[in-house]
Amino acid sequence: MQPSTLKIFLKSGAIWGFIVFELIFFTVAGQFLSLSETAFMDVDNMLLLFKQSAPIGIIAMGMTIVMINGNIDLSVGATYALSAVVMLDSMTWPIFAGLGDWVIPVAWALALLTGTVLGAINGLIVWKTGVDAFIVTLGAMLGYRGLVFMYNGEQPTSHLNWTLVDFAEAQFLGLHSATWFLLLVTAVIWFLMNRTVHGRNAYAIGNNREAAVNAGIRVGPHMLINFMIIGFLAALSAVVFYSESGSVNPNDGMLYELWVITAVVLGGTKLAGGAGSIISTFGGVLAIQLLRKGLSHIGADTSTVNLVIGLILIAVLLLDRQLNTKGKEELKI
Amino acid sequence: ETYKIGITQNNVGVDSYQTTYEQAFVDAANANDRVEAVVLDAGGDVARQIAQMENLIQQGVDAIIIWPTNGEAVIPAVRKAKQADIPVVVTNSNIDEKGFDFISSFSGPDNIAQGATAAEVMCDRFKALGIADEAQIVEITGQPGYTTAIERSDGFTERLPEICPNVELVDSQPGDWNREKAQTVMEAFLTKYDDIDGVYAGDDNMGVGGLNAAMAAGREGITFVGATNFAVGYEAMANGDYWGSIYQSPVDDARAALETAVDILDGVDVPFLNYFETPAITQDNMGEFTKPVF
Amino acid sequence: MTAQSPVLRLEGIVKTFPGVRALDGVSLTIMPGEVHALMGENGAGKSTLMKVLGGIHQPDEGRIIVGEQPVTMSGPLDAKAKGIVFIHQELSLAEELSVAENIYLGELPRKRFGLLDRAELETRTNRILDRLKVGFNARTRVGDLSIANQQMVEIARALTVDAKAVIFDEPTASLTDAEKVVLFEVISSLQEQGVGIVYISHRMEEVFKITDRISVLRDGQFQGTVNTADTDEEGVTHMMIGRKLDLSRVECHHELGEVALEVRGLSCGHLFEDVSFEVRSGEVVGFYGLVGAGRTEIAETLFGLREPSAGSIYLGGELVRIHCPADAIARGISLVPENRKTQGLVLGMNCRDNMTLAQCDDLKAGPFVAEGSEIAIFDQYRDRLDIRTPGWKQLVCNLSGGNQQKIVIGKWLSMHPRVLIVDEPTRGIDVGSKSEIHNLIRELAAQGYAVIVISSEMPEVLHVSDRVVAMYSGRVMRTFSAGEVTEDSLIQAISGIEPEQAA
Amino acid sequence: MVALTRKDMGQFLARQGILVAFVLFMILFTLANDRFLDPDNIMGVVRSSAILGVMALGVTFVVISGNLDLSVGSMMSFSTIVVLDLHDKIGPALAIPAMFAMTLCLGAFIGFLVGYLKLNSLIVTLGMLSAIHGLTLTYSGGKNMDIDDMAGTWFGMFGRGDVLGIPTPILIFLSLAAVLGVMLAKTPFGRKVYAVGGNGTAATFSGIPRARVVFSCYLVSAFCVATAGLLQASRSMGSQNTVGQGLELEVLAAVILGGASLMGGAGTIFKTVIGVLILGFIQNGLLLVGLPFYAQYVVTWVIIILAVWLDIAAKRGGLWSPIA
């Protein structure tokens, strides 16, 4: 009757096992294929891995809670771009001219506010109209992107501030600023989902919405808050990334939602909601970034990368299903 | 001693130019015993390109060639290479001036000059047709946000009024380097404007999309001028449907980039702006050029 | 008791949904310390009335008076704060969360800054679980519990506050007898504390066992309140359906035919093992057992929904292999599933399409579905089964439970099966419809169908079956013929006591 | 009585919101630009919507069966590239069936994963979006595909030809819509698609082979994608690898605008056609009144949400969601 311990171990540890597999594979394959003398498992390379995981990773944390809540947000890529535009552009506004480098926190705050507001708009629409989040955010994905273009036509929005770049490139205790942001966000979101009433209610809503309603949980505000959080995190991701790069194309962040969802699903969060773990999402983010990095390490071209990543996503799904089947006697529905 | 040279390209596979470029670059590197190449592709994503720059720096390559996805966003990454004493050559599409301190050289076409040349080709044609005082033209630009698209458009729109002050540019919409998109845009232009005498397209791919739309609508006598002469554009020119373009060879582009990088590593003096030749090609002089392979 | 003032009064409650007047001026008085049954046919408005009381629906008209104060219930938490606790008809739990989190769903104890107070949560939960004498603890994931235990979690919610009134909406639908005893103990201890209890059930014997007064609804209208002691089943039934119900078994004397279905040594993993039985045409065989005994799984295996690990199935003497429901249907086996909402009906489709769903391949005019024949079939079975619906275009989700069940039965009858399996045919169905369905089953047998009835209600099994198969934990314990079955022997068999031991 | 008729009017407006929106947009654009209603323009819009429309027909099947198909854009790039490549190698008469066979194989693969292995369609088709793009790039080596001898082939008739003055893409789109519309509304297969999407478990319990139905829906979708690829290739006689990129979202937007429920079990081909036309006319209308292309994004956002909102508001009988 009991599922075998091996299965339980595989289920909870699958993503970490996958990461270990990737590390071994790319290290070995790298010996034969890579032109680089440095090994794949080099410390600096791994530090870069964390840093490069940050933009997707920070958003993925938000996506996890939104998906646990039983919703989805397809508009994160556009939110990310619009927040970046606001951050970079606001640093050049004349009213802030007197602030010197103090304009940086102001610009950050404005960007984060933008993301939060965009998230709130999605959340409010989902709450008040009852339209499915998939549709609301699919629309917003187009709409917010339109706003990005309206802001500055088709031109990139740029403002290089070297103080900001130096901060973003800084390393503290060996870890890059971006890595710190990623770790901090992961910790905070883990705490939110596991140790606060809001987090537990979010699980309940995703798990059985009617039960939550019957128990008097106010579903709407919780969803709103989670959409605001993901908006905030999309903006934070933009702040972290664009502080360093200083210029945003209006098309930036396109397809980010796909990467983010892939990472979250790799981490085992259920699309139907109600189940998912922040730590596993972190694993999912690392796994994806490792895959991209590893493939480029062994010299795979774009077509291979696309093919492999697509098939791996499907393979993981298949594996997950295999681990969850109850054996031959299962109901065939 | 061999040089290890890393390249991070913009978006291979999005069109034949970039694909042919990559091929040519790999061939050129293979042909050169002194060069080992690490060939990467950013897939059009700035974040991925910056990550690739970091990876190349971390791997300790001798020089980096970058085809920027965004002329400004890559500047900090280029600065990092500079700080690591790795010379950077920008290829095909330049980075913003703010980053000039950190690069060793730019190798590629002069896109602003190309836009200006296209304006001249268009204007000359109108003069020959005797409609230089009344012609109305539309523009189909490349993917919004790409330096190449912006520079070509700027070069064209600045030069045109200087030589043909009475030609009116009535509309401009992006075709995203995409033939189909350009065709849709052109269809709308054709409905909106009864009188279109000329079309300037950011590349021949889009130009041919526009041409398809015009032929489907039965509108004749439109002067099409493009850039980056593609095989389809060359053929359309041979058929007499398409007027002119700019001849730009991805093979030259790739070779020039590699040579520039090798020269820098050898300590040879290279000009900071290392433009390669991109002459105008029209129905009149196309015999001087071979058909592009892409 | 007469001197006391009521804990709760409802006055002239009206509630309409689009197209349905679910409640039409209902009044109800609940005294402290009484168990008050609320009865009525399916769709009479019982659940709706209680949802109004629980703050889930707002009434269009009428007043709710708690103690002396007229109140408005703005939501479930508001109702709970006013001392009204509601145990839902359908399980209403979040499976991924722990028992404790489910019990305190919506009002998790919090520390400052919205932090969850886990220690407090677990202490409080354990206190309640002790009272309910259950075998699981506060940290168990609810999804890992059996359905019955999940029901107990639902019931535990009633004990989290000092309730003035507790509403149980069909709490025993999936409880075992032992668990029912615990539930009734809980109810009587609440009663002693002066809590008013509203108890909704279709099971007459329970109602007469534990309630003090009975109120009856019919079509959203209040029919009156009587003291339980002053009435009997017949009287209540009359109030509910407005006519006298003939509860006697329809004895159709007919010859049993050939063996229609024979099962030998059928096993399916650990779900059930070595099951053998046979059913003749014209015969009704009842399967009785506790929840989890494996009866549903046998039915699903016969219907091609599970792959048997051993054993053989013979239809009309011929060995058959059934790999999918289409095989089963082609061979004349039909299954009216246990859960009509999730397994029986496409709720968003209309009545006609649901009724003919299993045969849309057969009803063809050229390449198209023959809508005319479909409507003819629907009309025929609507009349035959007395399905109450405005017309075939009505969406099934707008029908009451009993009428929904009849659509499912109609779906299979219209296929003219040889073997008809009905799993819990009257779960959540009112007495009126129930006896109609029982009669229908007998009639079908008389017409030569071989019928298997799976039921957890002993009276039902005894009432409709010619023979009874008693199951315990995946095994057939005994097969009783009509003459030899008694309640005692049946209970022993399904509790795992071997006949020789019992003898 | 009067109140009742007004309520009925409201109901009608809400239920047919998509048609009402359509008419309103047409009127607005007509007022803004007198060319809008020009027959040539209308014909042009329908013609350029045809490719998107053909794909939307297939996706409607998938969505009604309760699944998603995000891979149609990259699959369309694949068919376009393949048919163009094969055209010059084996001639159009063989290239077209070969391309259809290859595309149907991809559809069958997805259908197998989603139907028989019961994997989540959102993730499977997301993965396939990426994988098929990789496949296309590998197939083409990243190069554009062009037909060498454009003048000497009859291949152009699908995308460029016309019959009695009506462009062939329109004819193909509308006749495919008619065939698939009847198939969905009137045949046993269509009924099963609705049943599987409405409640897959109940469909299985009624003997409907759910896996096979889902599988077939993906085949229908792949067939439509192949048709769209043919139209595309024939229309432009040459193509880039990214020709269909991003179309999946426009297609989905059109299907949703048409009122198909992402939960499955609801939607019609007719409404999808309306959805497609609305998107086409908005795009065209905004271009005509001189707004930049991105204005259409914002407008699409607003009308998608309004359309779906009105639709569910009509069903529940109230504008605002009852959730607290």
Ligand SMILES: Nc1ncnc2c1ncn2[C@@H]1O[C@H](COP(=O)(O)OP(=O)(O)OP(=O)(O)O)[C@@H](O)[C@H]1O
């Ligand atoms: N949310 C709703 N929307 C529309 N109609 C509803 C809704 N809830 C209940 N109804 C209708 O109101 C009537 C009363 O339903 P209710 O659930 O109260 O019946 P019930 O007496 O509890 O029946 P059962 O014994 O089957 O549980 C039914 O006709 C039902 O279809």
Ligand SMILES: Nc1ncnc2c1ncn2[C@@H]1O[C@H](COP(=O)(O)OP(=O)(O)OP(=O)(O)O)[C@@H](O)[C@H]1O
């Ligand atoms: N001891 C048990 N504890 C928890 N769950 C069980 C136990 N035994 C069986 N189950 C599960 O409970 C569910 C119900 O069991 P099953 O359907 O076999 O019962 P049944 O005999 O058909 O009774 P009913 O139809 O009344 O539910 C099944 O999914 C089964 O796997």
Ligand SMILES: [Mg+2]
């Ligand atoms: Mg009820």
Ligand SMILES: [Mg+2]
């Ligand atoms: Mg059962």
